[in-house]
Amino acid sequence: DLLSPTKKKRLPPGPRGLPILGHLHLLGKNPHQDLYHLAQKHGPIMGLRFGSVPAVVVSSPAGAELVLKTHDLFFANRPRIEASKYIWYEQKNLVFGQYGPYWRNMRKLCTLELLSTRRINQFGAMRKVELELLVSSLKRAAEMREIVDLSARVSGLIGDMNCLIFREEGMNQKMKNLSKTFDRFLEKIIDDHVKNKQEKKQTKDFVDTMMEIMESGKAEFQFDRRHVKAVLLDLFIAGMDTSTTAIEWALSELIRHPQLMKKLQEELETVVGMDQMVEESHLHRLEYLDFVVKETLRLHPVGPLLIPHESMEDCVIDSYHVPKGSRVIVNVWAIGRDPNVWPEPEVFKPERFIGSNIDLRGHDFQLLPFGSGRRSCPGLQLALTMVQLVIAQLVHCFDWQLPNGMQPSDLDMSEHFGLVVARAKHIVAIPSYRLHK
Numbered sequence: 242d243l244l245s246p247t248k249k250k251r252l253p254p255g256p257r258g259l260p261i262l263g264h265l266h267l268l269g270k271n272p273h274q275d276l277y278h279l280a281q282k283h284g285p286i287m288g289l290r291f292g293s294v295p296a297v298v299v300s301s302p303a304g305a306e307l308v309l310k311t312h313d314l315f316f317a318n319r320p321r322i323e324a325s326k327y328i329w330y331e332q333k334n335l336v337f338g339q340y341g342p343y344w345r346n347m348r349k350l351c352t353l354e355l356l357s358t359r360r361i362n363q364f365g366a367m368r369k370v371e372l373e374l375l376v377s378s379l380k381r382a383a384e385m386r387e388i389v390d391l392s393a394r395v396s397g398l399i400g401d402m403n404c405l406i407f408r409e410e411g412m413n414q415k416m417k418n419l420s421k422t423f424d425r426f427l428e429k430i431i432d433d434h435v436k437n438k439q440e441k442k443q444t445k446d447f448v449d450t451m452m453e454i455m456e457s458g459k460a461e462f463q464f465d466r467r468h469v470k471a472v473l474l475d476l477f478i479a480g481m482d483t484s485t486t487a488i489e490w491a492l493s494e495l496i497r498h499p500q501l502m503k504k505l506q507e508e509l510e511t512v513v514g515m516d517q518m519v520e521e522s523h524l525h526r527l528e529y530l531d532f533v534v535k536e537t538l539r540l541h542p543v544g545p546l547l548i549p550h551e552s553m554e555d556c557v558i559d560s561y562h563v564p565k566g567s568r569v570i571v572n573v574w575a576i577g578r579d580p581n582v583w584p585e586p587e588v589f590k591p592e593r594f595i596g597s598n599i600d601l602r603g604h605d606f607q608l609l610p611f612g613s614g615r616r617s618c619p620g621l622q623l624a625l626t627m628v629q630l631v632i633a634q635l636v637h638c639f640d641w642q643l644p645n646g647m648q649p650s651d652l653d654m655s656e657h658f659g660l661v662v663a664r665a666k667h668i669v670a671i672p673s674y675r676l677h678k
């Protein structure tokens with residue numbers, strides 16, 4: 242028994258660390274890539290130290306299964322984050338919430354009340370209107386042969402779709418930066434909802450639902466404005482850059498591979514036809530689109546290291562001792578490139594999913610863009626709906642040509658590591674309209 246006090250506990254292997262820094266100095270601008278290279282040398286379950294905090298980095302499907310399924314309960318905590326005390330209302334939120342009854346209740350509430358299929362469908366009509374606006378604007382650009390900043394257009398679109406969910410027009414990017422501004426802004430949203438309560442609205446938005454639960458006492462746990470704000474902030478931030486980034490990566494891969502773009506357009510021609518735009522009801526019949534999204538998230542997982550987990554107990558994984566309070570990092574970027582699971586891992590090939598039942602919902606540990614288990618992404622369904630719909634629409638309605646005689650293979654695919662791993666450079670391209678009307 243490796244945990245018995247008589248025997249020395251065997252920690253996961255890793256590189257030699259420095260006295261105070263531990264291994265922090267080994268991580269540069271792209272930590273997911275640095276950790277991938279380190280794991281190639283030290284193995285798929287690797288021990289590191291970030292300052293004084295022990296960390297374990299998992300880089301194989303089998304390792305991910307141990308952490309996110311077999312011992313899920315031990316690893317379901319999040320590290321305490323100093324800054325979040327101020328920004329995230331003392332971690333009263335979901336994303337960085339400490340594992341326990343409060344987080345469990347809040348997550349259940351979000352899953353059932355805010356992110357359920359019924360709710361997602363309720364907002365279908367609003368997504369449609371927003372997409373129609375974008376398509377008309379791109380159609381005008383196409384007539385003028387204008388060069389379009391596709392990245393900015395997609396980000397604007399997802400922002401607008403999210404704003405509609407919160408029913409707030411005045412939201413802009415800058416607000417994300419300042420917690421004070423954000424607080425005032427969230428207070429204002431709540432005030433507006435309280436003021437407008439009398440109004441009979443057709444669709445209740447997220448805030449209405451949260452306020453209703455708050456007032457009804459249905460939540461069975463302490464629930465006041467701070468909790469409403471923490472969760473709104475979460476869903477807003479979690480839903481914004483993630484979906485935008487996934488769409489951007491998919492479009493870049495399609496532009497870089499014109500023959501795959503053509504294949505997707507052919508599928509859309511068959512299923513949707515050239516006389517109309519894509520509807521959400523078409524999505525389940527678009528099989529190649531599904532492959533394209535999976536392949537995109539295999540090579541470009543938006544959160545390549547998931548969100549850090551923390552071990553709540555001493556634990557043994559694969560015969561290594563992982564002490565309580567360790568930071569646990571699952572490198573899904575590395576797992577998506579594991580040549581033992583994915584032949585020719587660097588090649589973008591949606592066809593690899595033909596006849597395969599590998600899915601991205603957290604049951605198959607070789608493909609984990611949304612994580613798996615207790616802490617996995619509760620917004621998966623909403624995210625996939627938006628991502629599939631926007632990609633399908635932009636590819637169905639337009640051909641995309643790179644400007645200034647640039648060849649598809651010249652498209653820069655560098656990554657920028659931040660809250661999400663996005664493209665370092667915006668995609669700019671010239672649209673031409675394809676539909677018959």
Ligand code: HEM
Binds near residue numbers: 475484487550610628
């Ligand atoms: C393509 C889009 C998206 C991707 C790839 C994505 C991916 C992820 C990942 C990898 C995690 C962390 C899993 C872990 O730590 O084990 C996560 C957590 C989370 N996501 Fe998403 N997400 C996306 C969109 C969304 C959307 C649209 C929402 C909601 C509006 C959302 C809400 C959340 C929340 C609340 C958490 C924290 C869950 C918890 O800690 O219990 N995500 N997501």
